Amino acid sequence: MPTTAGRTEGRALDPTQQVGGITASQPTRTLTAACLNHALHDGYTDLIYVMLPVWQAEFGLGYVALALVRSLYVGALAGLQMPAAVLARALGTRSVLVLGTVLSAGGYALAGASGGLIGLCTALALAGAGSSTQHPLASAVIARAYGRGARGPLGTYNFAGDLGKAALPPLAGLLLTAADWRSVLCLVAGLGLVVAIGVAGLLPREPGARDAMKARAQASPRGDGAVPHRAGFGLLVAIGMLDNAARPAFLIYLPFLLVEKGAALSTVGIAFALVAVGGALGKAAFGRLGERFGVTRSVILTEAGTAAAILVVIVLPLGPALVVLPGLGLMLNGTSSVLYGTVPDLAPGGRVERAFAIFYTCTLGGSAVAAPLLYGPLGDAVGPSWAAAAAAATALAVVPLMLALAPRLAAPRPA
Structure with missing residues (x-):
């Protein structure tokens, strides 16, 4: 109907309406899944900072090498975001988000099982590749769920990432006082698998391409x-x-x-x-x-x-x-x-x-x-x-x- 966009601007949709194939009964679940995923992946990213002194002592690394180790994760995270969006168009956003979280968890599990520096570097690159999926895709799925009322939920999503940063690194630091770093990373990987299961259960299926295009038009903050x-x-x-x-x-x-x-x-x-x-x-x-x-x-x-x-x-x-x-x-x-x-x-x-x-x-x-x-x-x-x-x-x-x-x-x- 021609008045739909005007009625939906600035709030979630009416229960009988849809944005990009996502009904109004689903936005809360969508936001919960995205926030849970964001908290995990941002926690994974900042966890590396806590591990750097441990890896320096373990492998005898200088600051250049430590920066390179971190950049393997961040570089994969940054460089694969646009390919992740392309992959989502073929497999669906939910599938790519879940697979990305599983890959990140698997990367940390591999890091914990690695016997040397090369294995650690490979594992961190895989974990970063998995994390590359969540920023652009989770933002898009929130925008589809809330339409023009997405600004507030997107702020909540960004805030959730910092909650992960506030929780996971100190938890790992505490665990490091009682266990070796490899065991700690395996526990962190297990947490990632739990989150992946939660995202798969909460997040709606990806809408068709035509619905997604309509959702992007409705979600755009510029109407002039x-x-x-x-x-x-x-x-x-x-x-x-x-x-x-x-x-x-x-x-x-x-x-x-x-x-x-x-x-x-x-x-x-x-x-x-x-x-x-x-x-x-x-x-x-x-x-x-x-x-x-x-x-x-x-x-x-x-x-x-x-x-x-x-x-x-x-x-x-x-x-x-x-x-x-x-x-x-x-x-x-x-x-x-x-x-x-x-x-x-x-x-x-x-x-x-x-x-x-x-x-x-x-x-x-x-x-x-x-x-x-x-x-x-x-x-x-x-x-x-x-x-x-x-x-x-x-x-x-x-x-x-x-x-x-x-x-x-x-x-x-x-x-």
Whole structure:
């Protein structure tokens, strides 16, 4: 009916309606499955940071090698997101999400069973390939389930990822005090299989291609037919790449900074939980603050705050440094929340789904490349403290790009 889109805008659909083949009785299940999956995969990603000191001691690795080990996971995660979307069109989103989660769990199981560095690297690449499925596909399935009311549920989905970051790394750090790292990774793999079963049971089947196209049109936040500037989107991607490079550039060295201050591995896990809790608050807070105070002010605030907090953590002793970490996490993730909300405004040709795929691929890919090629050698050359300071400088480099982007940003949409 011609009035359907108007009645559904800003909320879930009427129980008798469908978006992309998903009835209104299914959105809650869809969101629950996506959040559960996101929490697992983001927890898997940050788990690597806790394992880095263990692998350094086990295999005698330098910082360049450690950065490369992490980049095998993140590189596979970033580089295979667009192929995962293509595969989903052939096999269905639910099937690819479940298979991706099983592959990630299998990668961690293989890492736990590996007898050497080559086996570990292969396993992490497989785990990263499995995790490549969840960002673009879960976002798309939420958009289909909620239509134009998807902005809030997508925020909940992003928040769930930080809950995984806050839970899984400290759990692994605690388990490492009682078991060897290989056993811990096998337990983590078992958790992934449980989540895969849950996703398979909760997530609806993939709709047909025609329904999916209709859903994308209904889910698009732009209804005026405007075509944003490609130059603006390019600047936004560059800002996202710098922001995403600064985050792992610091987090790679955080466990070593804490160990130098006298922290045990269990304390390192707690430290990452503190960062993740602050990051979750940052995503929740700055998404709204970006709308209220503007993208430019919010991004400059978060990047300057990130740089300042990194420098404070470097110089403080262990106890006070731990106190600062939630605030650091808030600033680290606050920027990403603002940037994600700006992607639809600057999507070339109004193609929001493709713009998100490009944005995720470039920002995560830049992170995977920068860590081993830039910050890894720097850590070997000057030590973790100065390498972490370089991460602070990277965050500050966003400020001039943000000032260049500001004139290209459209006026804020009415609330």
